[in-house]
Amino acid sequence: MKSQIGRSVLRKDAPDKVHGRVRYTDDLRLPGMLYAALLTSTVAHANITQIDIEAALELQGVQGVFTGKDFPLLVGLYLGDKPALARNKVRYYGEPVAAVVADDERTALEAVRLISVHYEELPLIRSPREALQQDAPLIHPDMADYVHIPAILPEPGSNVGHRTRVRKGDAAAAFAQADVTIEGQYEFPPGDHVAMEPRVAIAEIRSDGQVIIRSSTQSPYGVRAIMSRCLKIPTGKITVIAGPVGGGFGGKAGIQLEPLAYLLSRSLGGQPVRLANTREQDMVTSPGAPGLQSRVRLAARSDGAITAAEIEFLFDSGGYADYAVNVARAAGYACTGPYNIPNVSSDSLSVYTNHPFATAYRGFGHIEMSYCIERSIDLLAEKLQMDPVELRARNVIRAGHATPTNDVLDDNTGDLETCLRRAAAAIEWHKGSRRQINEHTVRAKGVSCYWKAPAIPTFTDAAATVSFNEDASVNVVTGAVEIGQGIFTGIAQLAAERLGIDTEQVHVVDEVITDRSPHDWTTAASRTLFMVGRAVLSAIDDAVAQIKRTAAAPLRCPEEDLEVRGGRVYIRDVPAHGLALEQVVLGYTYPNGNAIGGPIIGRGKYIARHLSGIDPKTGEGRPGLEWTLGAEGVEVEVDLRDGRYRVLRSACSMDVGTVINPQLARGQVVGAMAMGIGYTTREAFMFDSRERVLNQRLRDFKILRYGEHPEYIVDFVETPQRDGPYNARGLGEQGIVGMPGALASAFSRAVGVQLLRLPITPEYLWRQTHSAGGRSAG
């Protein structure tokens, strides 16, 4: 049997996906299902003075109309700050204010238009810096009363939802002795995930009180836990069902539409209620990607060694905290990027504003952090007149170095310098980083390094069970959700490898049902293949031990002498002497009819190793399980006359430990780079003077289109992650992390101005080119 590791096995979900036979949550039609629709706020910050619902209630087919008054409770992932429907006050444009439930969706939408709301507008907070001013209005005056987990540190009486402090070495002293220092201030507005499937949840309550939630969620167990905590339902009385998800990118982690769907169902006797976002609601009513304002100072010796960093990240969490508080925390503990900087002083804050609220977004704090750090390193390279690749190589983090939280990296650490050299080579950095093509066209290159560790609780877990069919094929059940990454194929490869069988012989159950599937933290943070993979391997090992126990008697030998491979259990030194697994996995039957053993069920589990909380004053601790390191390089072509451009090449070199499935791995990296191009060049909300979103449709919120994609060059380095499954580490998000830095570097080089904002649109480029200090066209 050939090894299953390192093979591009075809995706298990391919036949259904290409035939339109996958059933996403929105494809389900339950008997008696009612349809909900939301009325959302038309203003960004206001007191609600009156809501008239009578006309809506009178419409035929309407079963109920609900407002914040009906549901006096707060829900929140880490910090309980959010009502299911706005109560007394709205905090962002698009916030749900009322919900209608009707016999069909059309009626529900029609009824929504019959509700009228009166607002009394309040002063607005337009940015994190404004929110931190002395006299800024408080978006959450009741913050002191909010329930929160211990790792999150809200600052009542201010607009700060959380602050992560990192103090390592003596940054002030290092700055005092520095040969050179630079400072950069960066900023970008919030945006959105734009998963192609809008979020949807269907809730019902059975007669015995069992709450059934079907949801397009990355986090079925998280939904269960948070619903239990915030809605006071025992966990055992909640079942969350998560089938395949039409794209997540962080936007379907945590808690989304589920609590409101449940409350609506509860108000209507437990009948199934479907709450589905329109695209517009998916973009602004549900959470998106955080915006940022930041300041980075670096100190260095004249030889390029960076000696200190002073960093301030102000994440724009919008009206509610959601995941943004943890995003700020992740950016805080990863604050220097993958560089060995001995002295660090960093404050990373999650700050409330009157923008749509923010949640996890692919890269989780690292993409935002990376942009600011990579730009700063380019500023430093310019000041030192050093090659940006060499300056980075001079400072890359390696095994034995301490992270900003003073966690010393072990030998499992990837080889960043090799990644950097290979990414630079892929875009032919050595042939020059800027070239004039003709009078008005320039080609320019940029590079970046990145790192990312999963931002997970210290007790993050995974589990798996393995059972067998009569034909000895294997059923694997885990709590992992398929969100596009191809996890079931990866899992099948690991299981098949361990048993020495073909991946075809492994069936992975593709729906998570929280009271049937074993517990799993969340499908997020690029940790699924690592952790669920470990659990699956341990479940297989457990099953193998049981197979040997059953087979030892009929094979008349000690269990230790047995080997299980290729669909057989046999005596290691007499391989011909053995049994087919078909004869063993459901119990062995002797020729006279006597039977022993019984069905084999393997159990496996994994829990993160040696993670700790971080010290609130210094950040000391071990928050990152495994760091995936890598580098990216891009080449762009800019027309200096009007700022139009194309991204020509995009290269990524990543140290992934082991490549389990080359095509799936490449797919993750290419997809992440594409998302990174969109993030850098166009994806951002635009606001009017009253902080209302102007582009909440895909017509004017642009994402990358077919034909705009560059040539992708993907390369993997394999420094083993020895505690990973077959030495593999996570790779799902990392490809996005370095893109803003690399692209901004290339565009800056093209126009001869250091660009410090996102998105880098043609108009922004044009303005920079034609402002003082820019290279003039031609």
Next chain:
Amino acid sequence: MKRYQGLCEIGLTINGRARRVTLRPADTLLRTLRDTLGLVGTKMGCENGDCGACTVLLDGLPVKSCITLTLDAEGREVTTIEGLRDSVIQQAFVEAYGFQCGFCTPGVILNAYALLNHDNNPSAETMRSWMESNLCRCTGYEPIENAIKLAASKLR
């Protein structure tokens, strides 16, 4: 010109089969397919004509079913993803890993299928002008491009 009012019953040809549906004149083809006929392989991504997830074929040419009235499909051949079985283009998407989450995939495949029927050796420019109407958030488009080229090479 025919006038429609209130509820009406019309005949449609979907994936080669005759279907009768009762609808309101304002119903879109997307709603009829998904909600009335249970053909949920056609996806709703925006209901605004912007994303292409709802793409189906009308007489072999791609349309966005979310902005097409069902009435306009009367007397024409409607093809949805359920109407393609093990076609060359579908097999190519399997082999070229032309999808991840799969949500855009029915629309992408139908559009590509129509493209290749129209031109089995499309230039990059032709591919772009057809395919740029379908957004995909997962793949970065390279695998989609590869799948179409693979299918084209098999069809030639």
